[in-house]
Amino acid sequence: MTGSSSSSDDARTDGDELARPEGGDHVRTDGGEHANPFATVGDDIERKQRIGRVFVAVCAASTLVGIVALVVLLADVLLEAWGWVTLEFLTYPPSRFIENYYPGGRGAGIFPALVGSILLIALTAVFTMVLGVGAAIYLEEYAAESRLKGFIEANISNLAGVPSIVYGLLGLAVFVRFAGFGESLLAGALTLTLLILPIVIVSSQEALRAVPDSQRHAAYGVGATDWEVVRDVVLPSALPGIMTGTILSLSRAIGETAPLIMVGAATSMFRAPIEDVSGIPVPDLFGPFAAMPMQIFDWARLPEGDFQHVAAAGIVVLLSILLLMNATAILIRNKYETR
Amino acid sequence: MSDATEGADLSRAGSDIPAGKNLAVRGVFFACALVTVLTTFGIVVVLVDGALGFFREETLFELLASVGAGILAGSPTEALEALRSGLAARVTVTEFLFGTEWSPIIRPRSYGILPLVWGTMIIVVGSALIALPVGTATAIYLSEYADRRVRKVIKPTLEILAGIPTIVYGFFALSFITPLIQRFFPETGTFNAAAGAIVVGIMIIPMVSSLSEDAMSAVPDDLRNAAYGLGATKFEVSTDVVFPASLSGVIASYILAISRAIGETMAVTLAVGMQPNVTLNPLEPAQTMTAYMVQIGISDVSVGSIGYQSLFAVGLLLFAMTLAMNLLSLQIKGRYQEEYQ
DSSP: OHHHHHHHHHHHHHHHHHOGGGHHHHHHHHHHTTTOTTTTHHHHHHHHHHHHHHHHHHHHHHHHHHHHHHHHHHHHHHHHHTTTOOHHHHHSOOOSOGGGGSTTSSOOOSHHHHHHHHHHHHHHHHHHHHHHHHHHHIIIIIOOSSHHHHHHHHHHHHHTTSOHHHHHHHHIIIIIIISOOOSSHHHHHHHHHHHHHHHHHHHHHHHHHTSOHHHHHHHHHTTOOHHHIIIIIIHHHHHHHHHHHHHHHHHHHTTOOHHHHHTTOOSOOSSOSEEEETTEEEEOTTSOOOOHHHHHHHHHHOOSTTHHHHHHHHHHHHHHHHHHHHHHHHHHHHHHTTO | OHHHHHHTOGGGTTOSOOTTHHHHHHHHHHHHHHHHHHHHHHHHHHHHHHHHHHHBSSOHHHHHHHHHHHHHTTOHHHHHHHHHHHTOBSSOHHHHHHOSOEESSSSSOEEOOHHHHHHHHHHHHHHHHHHHHHHHHHHHIIIIISOHHHHHHHHHHHHHHHHSOHHHHHHHIIIIIHHHHHHHOTTOOSSOHHHHHHHHHHHHHHHHHHHHHHHHHTSOHHHHHHHHHTTOOHHHIIIIIIHHHTHHHHHHHHHHHHHHHHHOOHHHHHHHOSOOOOOSOTTSOOOOHHHHHHHHHHTTOOTTSHHHHHHHHHHHHHHHHHHHHHHHHHHHHHHHHHHTO
């Protein structure tokens, strides 16, 4: 009781300050406070409603902060890149000289890094699909509710919180040096695989869990083995969900810069990591490679003012690919989400 | 379970499925799951091994090799000698943790990591000052006030912020935020902590808002209705009922967001610079732990040099900090989930 009366005291002083024109009313209710404990209720409600309105406004404004930041960020990148994303930019190797990027110059751009990133992501996709789906199948379809399963799952959720640069150190020590892959496409792809594996596993687990048990039981009922149930019943119906999750994780991998710096992705590669094996272009798994985020980092660090536009153009290419991947994932999800 | 299937398994007596196949398939899947455990193990071994090479003359594996060679040669004194020389101190842990000068490559060398930790802390505090209030208010708005359709649009839109590559935030800081700051404080340099803190803050808003919103939505409506029944206004329900009831989930989201800010790399490297600096002035350049690792990563330090080994020592500290935060967050969230079951 005492608590509430003291808070309504505070309230009234606040209210007075907020609402001078109604001062007369407040004097009257003040006078009646001791006589009638309920005299201030209406007054309080007005004040509370006012606070409530201010509060909603603050909360809505906060929500806008994020949205506005997103819009400003995208607008900034697009404005800086305006006129710089040309066909030459997509098809030429980078250059140290800004003149080469100008329209009518010799032509310079993001080509090796673009191809490098696409190959990197393709390789990562293969590795994560195998490992991630395999691990998810083990956890959802095979493992009993044991301490081992709990340990593996807790471990996965911890891995998801490890900074990406630490994965870079792991890749540097294990793939680049210990396994002897060198600063290669393969080392980069394996590092990115480990980085996104936790997310792929968790999303694949969700997709597997969404397959109704009745389908499994029906398959067992007609004599299928565990493996047959997984292969012929569970996987086909979980595949869209698995694909969606994997593509979304890959779209995180394609923008990752820090781990690639650690495994030594090249900052200035003038050719794409592709070999010619008797006329057929083959990805050079063990050779050096450039990747888009590395290339953007390189451009963004250059002091000459116009390189800022080149970096922005690189970002536009990177974000376009990201958008394409996310759109694909959403399309797959929407197409199969009718169950 | 297996008894039952074997008992009912008459039809498969003549089937062509080899009995061991199921087991083999299971083994393959288990191996995939094991990769994640090996990853954690690998991270710890790699960091400890490399960090030992920073603090001592030899890394863990070099030490094992040299001591092993001594033992194989049948000479315990040689092995002991190898152990002693390998364990000779290069950098003391005390100097590393409490020294105030960080210059592992440029002479005069010194190995106190405090300036880097300080840089990281400035970014963490600055970004938290932005993201925690904004994220919480956003979560309250989405959970308590917003129309369901509005929420369905805004939540994924905000999550786009979390999906934008961090290098893009670095660019945004350099090309937009810093010039904006310079307009008000002309003495601000190209690299400054404030721009880094602002972009990291923007980046982690969706972590706070999404996870907090989940926690607030999970508060049972009974609590809200009870408060309304007592005459509470919507504001009071939001701040005095829903917020406290979801507090553990909200705090878990704070910790995850802070952990992400600690490990954030590219945005702070580009925005804050590569200059270790203990200062309270957010308009000055600084260097975070992660930015230092990038600096080493893009320079030509030779493998095994103290500069190269310092990567792992800094990485180990970074890993320990984020791991502690993540475990704390899980702990808090675990307690919260029990509350309403």
